[in-house]
Amino acid sequence: MKNLLIATLLGSALAFPVYAAQPAAADTSAEVAAPLSQGEVRKIDLAGQKITLRHGPLKSVGMPPMTMAFGVSDAALLEGISVGDKVRFQVEQQGSRYVVTELQAAE
Ligand SMILES: [Cu+2]
Structure with missing residues (x-):
């Protein structure tokens, strides 16, 4: 049971940076325009x-x-x-x- 929990946590920890990196890379124009x-x-x-x-x-x-x-x-x-x-x-x-x-x- 503990192993399953750890595996789930590791799985989501690894998955998040991948998803987070995609919009950040594609969205540079909005990043420049936003603080004006x-x-x-x-x-x-x-x-x-x-x-x-x-x-x-x-x-x-x-x-x-x-x-x-x-x-x-x-x-x-x-x-x-x-x-x-x-x-x-x-x-x-x-x-x-x-x-x-x-x-x-x-x-
Ligand atoms: Cu002023």
């Missing part, structure tokens, strides 16, 4: 590599909705983005600064 926050562009400072966004709640850094300026990790992120655009973005806290690390226009 919603915002609207208020101001773009190309030279200063800054963007002012009116944003919704930012769960990744624990921030309520507001309008504020962010640094941008790469000036190329600002290309093709205009004031008034609705955007999806990702923010990272770097010391006392909040930096946009991902930015894309939202429909």
Whole structure:
């Protein structure tokens, strides 16, 4: 009886990682899109590599909705983005600064 129980536990322990690995491998696009926050562009400072966004709640850094300026990790992120655009973005806290690390226009 004990052997049967152990065999069952071992069987399920071995089976789970196999099932878990399949959706994770096939679902990389959803994984990237999920953490993005919603915002609207208020101001773009190309030279200063800054963007002012009116944003919704930012769960990744624990921030309520507001309008504020962010640094941008790469000036190329600002290309093709205009004031008034609705955007999806990702923010990272770097010391006392909040930096946009991902930015894309939202429909
Ligand atoms: Cu904010």
